[in-house]
Amino acid sequence: MNDPTGTDDLKRSAPTLFSLPKGDPFVVPEGFFDRFPHEVQHLVTAKHGHGNVWSAWKRFAYALPVIALLGLGLWWAIHPVEEPGPLAMPAAAPFTDGELDQLGDDELLALSEDVTPLADPAEAIGYVDIQLNDDELMAYLESNGADINELIATE
């Protein structure tokens, strides 16, 4: 049988509970419901006051990064990007071999003046100054099968 309220079920499973009166036995202090709305109003007003300050602070905190970005954008707009300094690489226009062949001597000379020579060519190819004594030098030459007399003659 349909029992949407569960009354029959309660009567069957908990007969003592079912038979109990359901009146409200709790005592409320006299005048409580007259005072309570004012107390709540007072609390709400106090909390709401703090809430305003907190909300304003939060709004400011959220807006700060946006303001900073806008300010930065404005600063860039007012101060244009400066010309590249002396360290900046000029846009290179390399010549092909064919183009170099067509250049006259004067033009080649003018171009070569722009090229700054390296102070020490040895550094450019990764030269390492190895200091060997006589015994080490002889051992090296023997291991490579070199003839010392031939080397001296070549020198």
Place this chain on the structure above:
Amino acid sequence: MSELSDEELLALFREASSRHYAFNLLVRKYQQRLYGSIRRMVTDHDETKDVLQNVFIKAWTGLETFRGDAQLYSWLYRIAHNESITHIKRMKRGIFTSDEAMMDRLTSTLDSSEHFSGDLILKKLQRAVMRLPAKQRAVFTMKYFEEMKYEEMSQVTGTSVGALKASYHVATRKIEEWITRPGHDPAEADQT
């Protein structure tokens, strides 16, 4: 002055100039019903007052965005339900508060005639209700005392109707046992 409808109260609340007045009327309209529900759950008057205050403070904040999809009382009741459960759990979690100590304190509240007017069997019933876990206590209170439909309870608790029926069944079986078994309630020995 006749009581304003929920729609009229909400319309007044949305006007900044009459917001506090509308809220005052709203508290007056629903405070007793909500108080009764909360008191059944937490038993003690002062604790009930604290929970009820929290309910209305949350309502104040939430009313600004309340769209009226649900009835105002259902919405307030849902807040009261959640606040009551939170309060009971917090009380049980208290570092210096064991379950027994809490029961003793609430039992003394019941024994005080200034807080409780019921006879012995109603005291026994309330003690049994206090022994239920928080959520089961809420289900029992809604169904047994307030005679709510399972569908309404489902909306308030966010629990399925089937689970609520099962929870209520378990709660009634426990309470029936506690109120009928002789000598089960230590407080009864003092009374007899």
